Amino acid sequence: MGRPDELAGSHMDIDSWSDTAGWLLGWLLGWLLSWLAAWLVGCQRWEFLGREKYIFHKKWACHLSSQNKKEGSQRNRKCPLVIDILVKKVTRNTQKNDSYLKKSPPLQGKITITGQHSHQTDNYKALNLLRISEETKEIFNEYFNNGYSVANALHAHEAQLVLKYPQETEYVRCNASVNPLPRTVYHLHKIWLKSTYGIAWSNKSPIEKLKEKLDQYKQEGIDVIIDEKDSSRWCVLIVTPIMKRAHSLPEASEIIFTDSTASCDAENTVVSIVLTATKGGAVPLCVLLHNRQDTAGYIRAYQMLAQHKPNCFGKKSCPEVFMTDDSVQEKDALATVWPDAIQYLCHFHVGQAEWRWLCEGKNQVDIDERQSFIRLFQQIMYAVNTEQYEEAKENFMNSCSHEKYQDRVNSFLKREREWALIFRNETLNRGHNTNNFSEASIRVIKDIVLGRTKAYNSCALVDYISHVWEDHMQRRILHYAYDREAKPRLVYNKLLKRMPQETKIEEIEEGLYMVQSAEKEGLSYEVNSLVGWCSCQSGRSGHFCKHQAFVFSKCGVGFPNKPAVTFNDRYKLGLLALGPEKCPKIDFFKDFDEENDTHMIENSFLQDIQMDQDICQQEQDTREISEHQGVGDTERREKLINELKAQIDRLHDVVKDEGGDTYDKVLETLVSRLRKPATPGQVMETMIRWKAASLVCSRRRGQIKVLPGAIQRRKAGKSRGAGRIRAGRPPNNQPKTSKKPLPRILNKSIVANKPHVKTHSRK
Ligand SMILES: [Zn+2]
Ligand SMILES: [Zn+2]
Numbered sequence: 001m002g003r004p005d006e007l008a009g010s011h012m013d014i015d016s017w018s019d020t021a022g023w024l025l026g027w028l029l030g031w032l033l034s035w036l037a038a039w040l041v042g043c044q045r046w047e048f049l050g051r052e053k054y055i056f057h058k059k060w061a062c063h064l065s066s067q068n069k070k071e072g073s074q075r076n077r078k079c080p081l082v083i084d085i086l087v088k089k090v091t092r093n094t095q096k097n098d099s100y101l102k103k104s105p106p107l108q109g110k111i112t113i114t115g116q117h118s119h120q121t122d123n124y125k126a127l128n129l130l131r132i133s134e135e136t137k138e139i140f141n142e143y144f145n146n147g148y149s150v151a152n153a154l155h156a157h158e159a160q161l162v163l164k165y166p167q168e169t170e171y172v173r174c175n176a177s178v179n180p181l182p183r184t185v186y187h188l189h190k191i192w193l194k195s196t197y198g199i200a201w202s203n204k205s206p207i208e209k210l211k212e213k214l215d216q217y218k219q220e221g222i223d224v225i226i227d228e229k230d231s232s233r234w235c236v237l238i239v240t241p242i243m244k245r246a247h248s249l250p251e252a253s254e255i256i257f258t259d260s261t262a263s264c265d266a267e268n269t270v271v272s273i274v275l276t277a278t279k280g281g282a283v284p285l286c287v288l289l290h291n292r293q294d295t296a297g298y299i300r301a302y303q304m305l306a307q308h309k310p311n312c313f314g315k316k317s318c319p320e321v322f323m324t325d326d327s328v329q330e331k332d333a334l335a336t337v338w339p340d341a342i343q344y345l346c347h348f349h350v351g352q353a354e355w356r357w358l359c360e361g362k363n364q365v366d367i368d369e370r371q372s373f374i375r376l377f378q379q380i381m382y383a384v385n386t387e388q389y390e391e392a393k394e395n396f397m398n399s400c401s402h403e404k405y406q407d408r409v410n411s412f413l414k415r416e417r418e419w420a421l422i423f424r425n426e427t428l429n430r431g432h433n434t435n436n437f438s439e440a441s442i443r444v445i446k447d448i449v450l451g452r453t454k455a456y457n458s459c460a461l462v463d464y465i466s467h468v469w470e471d472h473m474q475r476r477i478l479h480y481a482y483d484r485e486a487k488p489r490l491v492y493n494k495l496l497k498r499m500p501q502e503t504k505i506e507e508i509e510e511g512l513y514m515v516q517s518a519e520k521e522g523l524s525y526e527v528n529s530l531v532g533w534c535s536c537q538s539g540r541s542g543h544f545c546k547h548q549a550f551v552f553s554k555c556g557v558g559f560p561n562k563p564a565v566t567f568n569d570r571y572k573l574g575l576l577a578l579g580p581e582k583c584p585k586i587d588f589f590k591d592f593d594e595e596n597d598t599h600m601i602e603n604s605f606l607q608d609i610q611m612d613q614d615i616c617q618q619e620q621d622t623r624e625i626s627e628h629q630g631v632g633d634t635e636r637r638e639k640l641i642n643e644l645k646a647q648i649d650r651l652h653d654v655v656k657d658e659g660g661d662t663y664d665k666v667l668e669t670l671v672s673r674l675r676k677p678a679t680p681g682q683v684m685e686t687m688i689r690w691k692a693a694s695l696v697c698s699r700r701r702g703q704i705k706v707l708p709g710a711i712q713r714r715k716a717g718k719s720r721g722a723g724r725i726r727a728g729r730p731p732n733n734q735p736k737t738s739k740k741p742l743p744r745i746l747n748k749s750i751v752a753n754k755p756h757v758k759t760h761s762r763k
Helices: 017-041 092-097 124-128 134-145 150-164 169-174 182-197 207-212 214-219 241-246 295-308 328-337 347-359 370-382 386-399 403-413 421-426 436-449 458-481 487-497 546-555 567-582 609-613 620-631 634-655 660-675 680-699 708-712 746-752
Strands: 054-061 082-088 109-114 223-230 233-239 255-261 270-278 281-290 321-324 342-345 505-509 512-516 524-528
Touching (some): 124 169, 134 182, 150 182, 182 458, 207 214, 207 223, 207 458, 214 223, 223 295, 233 241, 233 295, 233 458, 241 458, 241 567, 255 328, 255 436, 281 295, 281 458, 295 328, 321 328, 328 342, 347 370, 347 403, 370 386, 370 746, 436 458, 487 546, 505 546, 512 546, 524 546
Parallel strands (some): 321 342
Antiparallel strands (some): 054 082, 082 109, 255 270, 270 281, 512 524
């Protein structure tokens, strides 16, 4: 039925005419007395001294009445139904004139219903028009607090209602007071966002709101540190409990992976992650949010980590190796803050950049030569010893006929220590030659933590990282701790299988073994079980090779780089995920007969050298932006912007006399859109969109394009163009199956001699 408080407070106490005269007289007298008293005492407030006749009196109208509604609105059905509820006071005075109150017991309540509904009350429309109840509002706020998006909350709520009311499902489903309409929930969500995270899309940084929440984070054990010494640059350091525990892992002192992305929230805040490789996958040491993507912005962010968590790299102040993509700003900043660390480039990104360069039309590389050129380059990159390396370099210089490409590789060779495999034997990079951990983690943030929806602002982003990502990470590490991941076990078995059982092992001293080669007779390799190292090709960088696996299976000695084989390793992962208070006792992690046989096969992740073509999801657009910023050619930039201004003036001159109203409207919209972007990230995004829009208009003049949303809904493999896809029965003479797109594997692109495909867009 109607909303009870629709007409609340607007009633007049007109009950019966016989009583009115007496009541009026009393009221007048009371008013006069109070006025006199106020005047005499000089008080400004007048007390009402009239007789109180009622305990309660309220009128309710149907919610589709004309009360407070505009003419023609859909709720204005002019419904005349009114309910009047009155509870009278029982005193000697009231009883004098009221026949009902005189009765014994006195009848003091009165309910009057006037009129009838002017509309149906049991169809979908009447139910849809009901207003959301306060209880439902609270339920939805609770959904939002638990990280549900609007769509998820609506879905979950309706599913629950259907379960709760199996008899009257359809009635409840339509009832907007318990199952609100999407637009109501969007409105609720907007209010909730504002109250929880402050304001987005403005010049004001959401840092103020974040400061209010610092105490709450502190109670949860999450370190959120804000640095905003000057107003245009701010930086936030987030360290959650799992990250804190990861700081003391010995792995954190060896190789660290970093990457950043700038499309996680509406303000395009830069999110930089610093990761270490554990036996349960990549675990971040911290997450840094900052609003600038230049070198100074990165330096400031990294300095915050160095200052507030000085021993975060496995209790050391500096790791041995940093693995990054080829981002100038990031690399410069790392070199400034941690000058002693060695920097490596991701092999996948190096190969991809070369192939893209070769495929680019402006470089004029013959299509038949591209494959041989990239193979020559790969020979240099993957050479395993000095002879091979020198030979590959010579081979390249002799065979590569393209002058421009030769220059490019020559200048790149000046940085050979960063990317050639041969120089990686000197460090303990544990076989990691790509930045896959960072790429995969960024994908986890975007796909799982944010559900492919940009966060509302950076304050919301802090919440997502410290709660949703933390929960996800905990679950994943526990999967390793409880032996629920099959892949590491399979990899370990595969390594063992490659070693014949009769292979000889000789212990030279404690932790040092000589293992016979499986292929070549008379050759043996040195295995160090304390460091986790082998003198073979694969084990030289600290990667867990088949010789180490064999020594481990025979002698059961500890290798720091081995998969989490023993209950001890699994227990350590449990500690990392849950902390010492919540983690079960060490016995909980033991297999049935593990006490006797400590070298059981267990879980871990092994990074394969050849995996560099795999998961790499690329933040190409972000990188493109940063590369352009790195050019630093201010003069050229100024010239270009002046040219742009001049072109806009020229366009205006052409159209100003003939454009008419349409032109005015276009200008108005353009100006209002261009006013919105405030931060550098937003401006850059606007400019890129502007550029993209101008390309479309020159290429597809005169076509009516489909809505952008329609393109997004298309199945994988369908055209992503703005044209409509042909519908209807296909002609008989055409093959039924469409051609599959090339998989996103660099090597396959090279074999097919096609440009490398992009499957992930920035959003
Ligand atoms: Zn009505
Ligand atoms: Zn080996």
